[in-house]
Amino acid sequence: MPVIITIDDVADPRIEAYRDIRERDLVGRQGCFVAEGRVVIEKVVSSADFRLNSVLVAAHRLESLADVLGRLDVDTPVFAASQAVVDAIAGFALHRGLLAIGRRADAPSAEALLGGLPARADILVLSGIANHDNMGGIFRNAAAFGVGAVILDSDCCDPLYRKAIRVSVGATLLVPFAQVDRGTDILDLLDCHGFATVALSPRGERELQHMAVADRNAVLFGAEGPGLSPELMGRAHTVRLSMAGGFDSLNVATTSGIVLHHLFAASR
Incomplete structure (x- = not known):
């Protein structure tokens, strides 16, 4: 199980990749992608073609998502914050309470x-x-x-x-x-x-x-x-x-x- 890192400050530089996701997704993601919700993130975890850089989760969802988080690599950062802080970071109300930044391992021709x-x-x-x-x-x-x-x-x-x-x-x-x-x-x-x-x-x-x-x-x-x-x-x-x-x-x-x-x- 990865270590849970508590985030209290919206300006914390460790969660920079999650800030204002809607706008950032339109202008460029430096080869990464944003996964939202349990079902999608389970597919990333199960795939050999994709990797997760980190996860951001609403703290009240930690217990219900324990099985998903437990399948992550132990060195994958898991950031947990209150729902209000998560919403402020993302720039919209994140009802699913779960985001991740992933990357494609290799893009085949x-x-x-x-x-x-x-x-x-x-x-x-x-x-x-x-x-x-x-x-x-x-x-x-x-x-x-x-x-x-x-x-x-x-x-x-x-x-x-x-x-x-x-x-x-x-x-x-x-x-x-x-x-x-x-x-x-x-x-x-x-x-x-x-x-x-x-x-x-x-x-x-x-x-x-x-x-x-x-x-x-x-x-x-x-x-x-x-x-x-x-x-x-x-x-x-x-x-x-x-x-x-x-x-x-x-x-x-x-x-x-x-x-x-x-x-x-x-x-x-």
Whole structure:
């Protein structure tokens, strides 16, 4: 069990990383991420790909969180403060009473990630997904339906942003992902690893129920509004969802859930 360090002063330099988290998360985290709540932190502790630098907990939650804290490395600092001090440090009311600063052990390349997948695998490819709620929702669906990996282009937001982690219920810590450099030919990379590529669009050439399912499927999603680029659309099979007349699109996270369920059911 790590030693509990009591914090009484909001200005204590030892908890600098937790100060005004909302603003700091937007401007840069020096390679670290913020984990919030018991469920998310349990996933970090259970993962070989992530490490915790420290934990900040409301003192009245120490007893109920003893089992989680007991799984930390003994040299991980655990800072405990009153709820009022914790809220003042974070800059908002922290109802879950538990925050942690973590870091990714290693960020694999897309090439290495794809090369390590089994012969039967479904993956997601995200282009320009800049909304953290959508990113979290997509990763939650990816975890629910057994996606092997998520590949992000250079215009996607960070899946390890605090809100994306929270919305995903920690799934961004479970589903392997890699981000490619600008200018990378993603479709060429997918082809080299034997993936059949399917691009989702309201203008898709065939409906989802008629989509051919291969052993290796890569499903491409673009940002709401602009969608996928014409160049990507022109080189992939395109699929659309059937909808009632007068409506042609869904939230991208919702769409990903429908498509992934279709692939999951087909694989079974």
